[in-house]
Amino acid sequence: MKKELHIAFDDTDSLKGSCTTHLATLIVHEIFDQVDFIDFPNLIRLNPNIPHKTRGNGAVAIRIEGDNSDLEVVRDVVITTVKKMARLEDENTNPGIAFVSNAIPKEVKQFSRRAMWDVISIPEAEEFNSLANVELIKLGNGRGIIGALGAIGNPLEDDFTYEHLAYRTAKNFGTKRMIDRESIFAADKATPLTFSNVDYEYNSVMITPRGADPVFAGIRGETFVEVMKAWSLVKPLEEIAMLMVYRTNQHTNQHFIKEFPINQLKPHLSVVVHGTISKKPHYIEGSHLIFSIRDGTDEIDCAAYEPTKRFRGELSNLTIGDEVTVFGGVRPAGKNHPMTINIERLRVSSLVKQFSYENPFCEKCGARLKSAGKNKGFKCQKCSAVYREKKQIEKELPRKISIKEYLPPIIAHRHLTKPFERMNRNNKNKQIGKSDIIETLKLLINFKKSS
Ligand SMILES: [Zn+2]
Structure with a gap:
C-alpha cells in the first residue's frame, strides 16, 4: 500500500550564501530512485515583508509517495541532509522541517494562506504538531517550521x-x-x-x-x-x-489576498488598501517618492523607493482626490518616518479633473486683462476698459496618469510580483501528468550523463 508524504523545510540558508532550493535539489537527487514524485518540487514564497527572513522568504516542499519503509528512509535522509548542510553555526539560520503524511489537513492549508500576508509566531506553527499526520522538527530556535508549514500547506492549487x-x-x-x-x-x-x-x-x-x-x-x-x-x-x-x-507561486501576486482598512494596518503585513490621495506626492532625501492616502478610518504614508526607478515618476502624477488601490508591505515607523506602505503595485481607479486658470482678453483691444482685485473683475492696462463680470478662463489639463495598474520595472520586482507579461495568465487547474513529472525529473537529474 503506497502512502503520500509531503516534506518541507525552510530557513536552512543564511545571509552569507547557501540556499534552500540548493539543499532541496540535493535531496531530490538523493531520494529520486527510492520513491515516486507526485509533483515537481514546490518553491513557495511566503510574505516577503516579514522580518527575520533571508532574501526571498522561500521554502521548499517535496511531494512523494512510496511504501512505509521507503518513506521512513527518505525521512531520515531529509533530516540528516538538513542537519549536515544547513548553516547551523549562523545564529540567523534556524531550520524547520515539516512532514505531512497522506492528505494535507485543511487547517494547514488555511495556515499557508495566512503565511502569505501575515506575521506568524513559532508557537502558533508549533501547535500543528498535535495533528496526527503532521510532524515538525525544529533546529536552532526552529523559526523555519513557519515557512516549512506554509510551504507544505500550499500545493499550488491556484495560479502557479x-x-x-x-x-x-x-x-x-x-x-x-x-x-x-x-x-x-x-x-x-x-x-x-x-x-x-x-x-x-x-x-x-x-x-x-x-x-x-x-x-x-x-x-x-x-x-x-x-x-x-x-x-x-x-x-x-x-x-x-x-x-x-x-x-x-512566484509571480502570481499570491501575497496580495487581504484587504485592510488603514486603521488596522500593522508592521510587516502584505496588504491591499483602497484610499484617496490626501497628500500630494513629493520626493524626499534619497530620491524616494512619498504621498498619503486616506480612507474612512485613517491616513497613511505610501512610498515608492528609489530602486523602483521610473515607477516613482509615474506615481508622482497622482494628486489629491485620486482614488487608488495600493498593494505593498507595511514598514514599521522609524525615527524619521511614520508607519509607511512600501508600494509594490498600484491601481488607479479614478482621477480628479485638473484645471488651469488664465485671465480673459479685452473685448476692445484684445490685450490680456489684469485682475482688478479680489472679486472686482478685470481691467485693461492698455485701453483702461473695466469688466466687472468677467471670469477667469478655465481649461481642463490632461492628466499624466491613467486609470490602470502601475508596476515598477522588472529589476525592482519581488519574487511574488506578477509581471505585465503574465497579467492575463492564470495556470489554475492546469493538470500535469504524473509520468511527465517523473520523466522530466529523471532527465534533469541525469543531465550530465546525456550531455
Ligand atoms: Zn483693452
Whole structure:
C-alpha cells in the first residue's frame, strides 16, 4: 500500500550564501530512485515583508509517495541532509522541517494562506504538531517550521509558474558567473512562455543572481517544457553541477489576498488598501517618492523607493482626490518616518479633473486683462476698459496618469510580483501528468550523463 508524504523545510540558508532550493535539489537527487514524485518540487514564497527572513522568504516542499519503509528512509535522509548542510553555526539560520503524511489537513492549508500576508509566531506553527499526520522538527530556535508549514500547506492549487534552476559547482561559489550574455537574449526571444529573463527597459539580465548564492541561473515561465527549452538555448561558460525545475507561486501576486482598512494596518503585513490621495506626492532625501492616502478610518504614508526607478515618476502624477488601490508591505515607523506602505503595485481607479486658470482678453483691444482685485473683475492696462463680470478662463489639463495598474520595472520586482507579461495568465487547474513529472525529473537529474 503506497502512502503520500509531503516534506518541507525552510530557513536552512543564511545571509552569507547557501540556499534552500540548493539543499532541496540535493535531496531530490538523493531520494529520486527510492520513491515516486507526485509533483515537481514546490518553491513557495511566503510574505516577503516579514522580518527575520533571508532574501526571498522561500521554502521548499517535496511531494512523494512510496511504501512505509521507503518513506521512513527518505525521512531520515531529509533530516540528516538538513542537519549536515544547513548553516547551523549562523545564529540567523534556524531550520524547520515539516512532514505531512497522506492528505494535507485543511487547517494547514488555511495556515499557508495566512503565511502569505501575515506575521506568524513559532508557537502558533508549533501547535500543528498535535495533528496526527503532521510532524515538525525544529533546529536552532526552529523559526523555519513557519515557512516549512506554509510551504507544505500550499500545493499550488491556484495560479502557479515554473522556475528552472541551474546550480554552480562549489569551487565557483562567490565568483563572477560566466555566461554568454547574447545567448540569454536569444533564449528569451525564442521562448514566449518564459518571462522576466531580461529587463529591456534597463538593459539588465535577470536570470543570474548576484553574490555567493549557489544558483547559476533561474529561468521562469508558464510551462516546464518552456523553461527547459529556454535553458537549452542558454550557453553557460562554466561547469554546471545540477539542474532542477520547481513549480512555484512566484509571480502570481499570491501575497496580495487581504484587504485592510488603514486603521488596522500593522508592521510587516502584505496588504491591499483602497484610499484617496490626501497628500500630494513629493520626493524626499534619497530620491524616494512619498504621498498619503486616506480612507474612512485613517491616513497613511505610501512610498515608492528609489530602486523602483521610473515607477516613482509615474506615481508622482497622482494628486489629491485620486482614488487608488495600493498593494505593498507595511514598514514599521522609524525615527524619521511614520508607519509607511512600501508600494509594490498600484491601481488607479479614478482621477480628479485638473484645471488651469488664465485671465480673459479685452473685448476692445484684445490685450490680456489684469485682475482688478479680489472679486472686482478685470481691467485693461492698455485701453483702461473695466469688466466687472468677467471670469477667469478655465481649461481642463490632461492628466499624466491613467486609470490602470502601475508596476515598477522588472529589476525592482519581488519574487511574488506578477509581471505585465503574465497579467492575463492564470495556470489554475492546469493538470500535469504524473509520468511527465517523473520523466522530466529523471532527465534533469541525469543531465550530465546525456550531455
Ligand atoms: Zn483693452
